[in-house]
Amino acid sequence: MVPIKTYKNGQVIDIRTGELYDSIVEICNEHRLTNRALAFAFILYNYKNPQIYKILDDEDYWRALNGTSGRYLTVFYISQPDSYFGQDLAESDGKEQRGLHGLMTYEQLVPLLKPYFQLDEKIDLPAVLFFQEHNGLLTDYFLLGLDENKLEESFWELQQYIQTAVDNLEMIKKENHQNSHEIFTQLKLGVEGQRTKRKIFKATQSFPLQLFAGWITGKV
Helix, strand or coil: CCCCCCEECCEECCHHHCHHHHHHHHHHHHHHHCCCCCEEEEEECCCCCHHHHHHHHCHHHHHHHHHHHCCCEEEEECCCCCCCCCCCCCCCCCCCCCCEEECCCHHHHHHHHHHHHCCCCCCCCCEEEEEEEECCEEEEEEEEECCCCCHHHHHHHHHHHHHHHHHHHHCCCHHHCCCHHHHHHHHHHHHHHHHHHHHHHHHHHCCCHHHHHHHHHCCC
């Protein structure tokens, strides 16, 4: 979880020129080459999703997500609009050490992402955009909607998806770490499977228990 700086060489990055995109790709490429990540994700949200703001602004929640993403998944997120891509708090050698990156606002970011990911569909927020980088290009991707609205439930939902992604990436053998497409395929299967389980579980939990018991006993 590493903030990207909005300033480069003392100048504000102009997202319209693709400079921010180049910075993102540069970080992704570096993390892959130095075995700090096998895949990547954006947390997308706006002012209508205050629970996500609170999660990323809370030190305890933030540290938990940082620890969960670990060395397998680099997660970018959109910071408060008055934030800048600041110094890493755990910085010791002049280089960032985390896997979460702060990015401007959603409204500024999406127009930048759409041409590179061909995001023509409407994006319902909040969401996580999982993606892959290969040879300086952003390649495979998929969007995952976040369903919870309450702060605590929203945190556990987000952490669970990140943990599932990491669990699947951990199973990739070291000799296959350069096979970016297969890595992403395994990540996608795991995370989408976890979302299906969550939806089934929620549907089961909301099912009228007394009615179900009546069916079993034949008293309905």
